[in-house]
Amino acid sequence: MAAWAIPATLGVLVLMMMLRLPIALAILASSAGGLAMIAGPSVVMGVLESAPVSAVSNYEFVTVPLFLLMAEFVIASGVADGIFAAAAAWVGRVRGGLAIATALAGAGFAAICHSSTASAATLSSTSIPAMLKAKYEPKLAYGVVSISGTLGMLIPPSVALVLYGLIADVNIGKLFIAAVIPSVLVAITIVLTIVVMVWLHPDIAPPSRSHSWREKWQSLQVALPVTLLFLSVVGFIYTGVCTPTEASAIGAFGALLICVAMRRMTWEKAIQAAYRAARTTCMILLIVMAAHVFAYFLVLTHVTEALVLWAKSLSIPSWGILVMLYAMYLILGCLLELSAMLVLTIPVVLPMIVALGYDPIWFGIVVILLGELGMVIPPVGLNVFIVARVTGAKVNEVYASIWPHVYAHLVAVAILTIWPALVLWLPGTMK
Template sequence: MELYTLSLILVAVLFVCLALGLWVGFALMAVGLVAMVLAAPAPPGPVFATKVWGALNIWDLTALPMFIWMGELLFRSRLSSDMFKGLAPFTRRLPGGLLHVNIIGCALFAAVSGSSAATTATVGRMSLPELKKRGYDDRMAIGTLAGSGTFGFLIPPSIILIVYGAATEQSIARLFLAGVLPGLMLAALFAGYVMLWATLNKHRMPPLEPAASWREKLQGAMLLLPTVGLIVAVIGSIYGGLASPTEAAVVGVVGAMVISWASGGLTRAGVWGSVQGAAVTTCMIAFILAGAAFLTGAMGYTGIPRALAAWIGEQGLSQYALLAALLLFFIVLGFFLDGISIVVLTTSVILPMVLAAGIDPIWFGVFLVLVVEMSQITPPVGFNLFVLQSITGREIFTIAAYALPFFLILVLATVILTVFPEIALWLPSTMMSR
């Protein structure tokens, strides 16, 4: 069978499975099975068993459930309330005022959670009622939260970077380092846009609140101390050479329990709920990884990835042209699939092309995560949109319209990262070479 015809059949099978509501992991397995039956000389059963075992029997993946559990514990604590009270004295006099709490709060929670949806929900449940009470514009309050909630994918410890590292056999510690500066750059771009918008739309901003006293700032700093301490303990232990990502995840879970207990939010029901939430999320990701591993093996037998890589080489596309095409491709996928599904579904096909074009796989991981962040705020399946719909009661497409400026800033961030790849590569090359 010709590769072109086979490719069309496999794409059709995938979309039919997804349209029927089949879980993404099982849809990937179905596509892999069809590919094996149509084009592979090997029996599907042994290939399935070997590939799935190899994909899930990876030590670095043990960090995944621990980081998810850490986020679940903090989600049930009073961390978001303390973060709002702690950040308010430092942001209320900035152009944009307390809107910056959404941005900085999401960046801080992302650094101890790793989950985009958890970041959006945790910060949103505290900040949105407070911003509404103070008279802030609903469009900007919801839009900044929708955009900033995507930090959970990029700022380490990022769950999706762990998935990418496991799928592509890249160093998770290097990927975490590579995500730091792009994450800070993205937060700075969001803050800059909020300042510009507030300056140009003063009539839509509430009156300036009085400047915070040194006493209020000190009290705020004390409320932020547990969060900052947990970030230092988790991230610092990895980069200081004291712990592997998996061991640092355990440190994070213990720290999250201590913070939840100290804030009065640790109950038996809360701990059990956090375990259940972490188990469900981990199993969902494991099914997707298993399906993607089988599909990757099947695609290897079909020869489609090699043919695509050779075709790209024959076109003579520059790196910029290839990345521009991939950017559009991932944006379209983001309308239909969640971020983790996009990563595991595409890496087996895309990575050979990327490597053939001479693109660094660590840098590409950050580029991919930046693009995947857009899928969180694009309808109809953007997870952050669903989270905000449950909090605000607004219609999904309305929330997506509020988030549109931040979607465009994400596109700008990918362009900046492409032109200046050192933003992602400088920290790993500096710290990991010591």
């Protein structure tokens, strides 16, 4: 029966996804159907009764609504304009400086916002008009905004990292710290890609005006509080002063104080921020619950054990299997959202990765980085559609602008694969 249940369950899952059913419900319904085929309705009811409790019983799940609330307060404060203005004041004079400022602003905003789509939308409305006004090539502007928005998935404290930690059952605090150096590497990769593009084609990015030292220091008035908030949250986790859950509460409260200090907070904005955070939290909770049910199905069908034995029986080195998995994640990233990709693959793939001797924390960072590419690669490329919608540009034109950044990101993935210590060294020094 298990042999028939696996293709039947996957077939139902694909059909539901093609019908655009919410991914959590699609996974939940198909997994429950598969369990019913294998073990009967009584087992399904028992799993469905225990799955919600298992999903929320993890204390670290509290970080999800609090970090989301932190992001909503930051968005309400309107600091995105200030972050871009500060970056432009310091590097804008360099040829291509506004594009570099966009990458830096994207990193700064992503550190607090955690949402790739929100980052892309915000950067599209702030930095693209500034670059077009300065006579930048539109493709350069569209590409850097699309790829910079994806940093929200990787830079801690990222909700994507929390979701991976909950599904893979790894320490979320160590995941956050492990993502610090890769985040810096990716930000540098984006900047270097811009530098190379401008060096090869100087006409695509004319130099902007210089700023006085007074203007530069004044520009930091908005960016500095947000930077200090990010450093405080990550620093508290790294030093062991706070758990991720406690740090998320500090971050949400700090973002609220910033919003109040900037006189941007109203009761209406506070209620809307709480509502959006609660709605996204419920969505993530359903995804985690679906992941638990899917995991039960995998255990009963022995899929993970069979995959581990298959991987060990192959006459290719472990890095060859990694390359195959990378290719799989790039294809899935083109078709699925990151949350769906994590739920469907991590319970299956992670035991094989561990059996091959790789660290689950390192693998999580690499998977999130590959998921970033899925946000800009067709046919899904959600960030591309957001940039096109906000700017009024053609989708094909925006897609054509992202390929230099995609190739550069693949180089970053290769660097992290060859030197995994770039991921694992910092969490290894945690107290």
